[in-house]
Amino acid sequence: MFATTAMLGDTGYARMTIEAIAARAGVGKATIYRWWPAGKSALVLDALAENVESGPTALPDTGDLEADLRGVVRATVAEFADPLLSATTRALTVETLEDDELAGQVRDRLLRPHFLAVRERLEVGREAGQVRAGADLDHAVESVFGPIFHRWLLRTGPLTDEYADGLVEHVMAAIRPGSA
Amino acid sequence: MFATTAMLGDTGYARMTIEAIAARAGVGKATIYRWWPAGKSALVLDALAENVESGPTALPDTGDLEADLRGVVRATVAEFADPLLSATTRALTVETLEDDELAGQVRDRLLRPHFLAVRERLEVGREAGQVRAGADLDHAVESVFGPIFHRWLLRTGPLTDEYADGLVEHVMAAIRPGSA
Incomplete structure (x- = not known):
């Protein structure tokens, strides 16, 4: 797995081959295909999912919901702005569009943990009175990630910290107490 | 162009061939390739863009901003829920991910007119006092289309009128006077 994520960072998804991963991991190509008969996309999915599962996905709770959201949104926007990560996401998105x-x-193992982490932070914020009782938290979560994805896919604007902060401000406007 | 949109509706993007379009339009295959050397995706783009350019893209203005948004969001969600239209969008999205x-x-000719139409309706709503002065209308437009696209792409939930109405409610909560 380490060989795969290291290679993603070094050479990117498109130019990465099963041969090179096998060589880097010190195993034969047949070993890779035995474990990942579907090939590169399945291997990359497993490597990325392992990262998600081993790393912390919960948002920090500093007591300031808007600041905590700003942190995760800035980090997400930065990932989409990174050329190598963006290329991997682009390649995986193409394959997901052709393979249900x-x-x-990808949705359940790579993305859902992040959606749930934001949702849980919003629930904590609601208990702390920073989110209005009637706010729909599923819509709130989708209003965080949907616009980022849309902007990345269609390249309708810059993916910067300034954009991230403006997005959080907009999201907060919909869920803050007194907002509806 | 009519032959192309008719075929998209009948047989869908994936099974549509240049030969069949030429036959339906009553021209030779060479004629099609002379005008659209890049082939099927360019032809479909032109056909869809012609639809956008000839049809009304401005939102109705009934004086009730939320109702007018509900109309366009329901229609957009229904397009993404339609199996044939969705398949066309899926195929075009794959090609756009591989072809800048x-x-x-696709962004400028097919999508931007719709984004601008929503933006213009929001501007009218702001003049009418239905949108708070400080609301960022670019974020507002992306908070309409981004979540729909995200939900369609990742299949994280149903694409129904109920979803559309909830989304509009959430969008309005962020931009209504007194919301921030």
Whole structure:
């Protein structure tokens, strides 16, 4: 797995080959195909999912919901702005559009943990009186990630900290107590 | 152009061939390739763009901003929920992810007119006092289309009128006077 994520960072998804991953991991190509018969996309999915599962996905709770959201949104926007990470996401998105099974795996293993982490932070914020009782938290979560994805995919504007902060401000306007 | 949109509706993007379009339009295959050397995606883009350019893109203005948004959001969500239209969008999205030039054309000719139409309706709503002065209208437009696209792409939930109405409610909560 380490060989895969290291290679993603060094050479990017498109130019990465099963041969090179096998060489870097010190195993034969047949070993890779035995574990990942579907090939590169399945291997990369597993490597990225392992990162998600081993790393902390919960948002920090500093008591300031808007600041905590700003942190995660800035980090997410920066990932989409990074050329190598963006290329991997682009390649995986193409494959998910053509493969429902892979699409489900990407959603459930790579993305859903991040959606849930934001949702949980919003729930804590609601208990602390920083989110109005009637706010729909599913819509709130989608109003965080949807616009980023849309902007990345369509390249309708810059992916910067300034954009991230403006997005959080807009999201907060919809859920703050007294907002509806 | 009519032959192309008719075929998109009948057989869908994936199974549509240049031969069949030429036959339906009553011209030779060479004629099609002379006008659209890049082939199927360029032809479909032109056909869809012609629809956008000839049809009304401005939102109705009934004086009730939320109701007018509900109309356009329900229609957009229904397009993404339609199996044939969704398949076309899926195929074009794959090609745009691999072709920056096509991506720019899809954005500017097919999508931007819709974004601008919503933006203009929001501006009218702001003049009418239905949108707070400080609301960022670019974020507002992206908070309409981004979540729909995200939900369609990742299949994180149903694409129904109920979803559309909830989304509009959430969008309005962020921009209504007194919301921030």
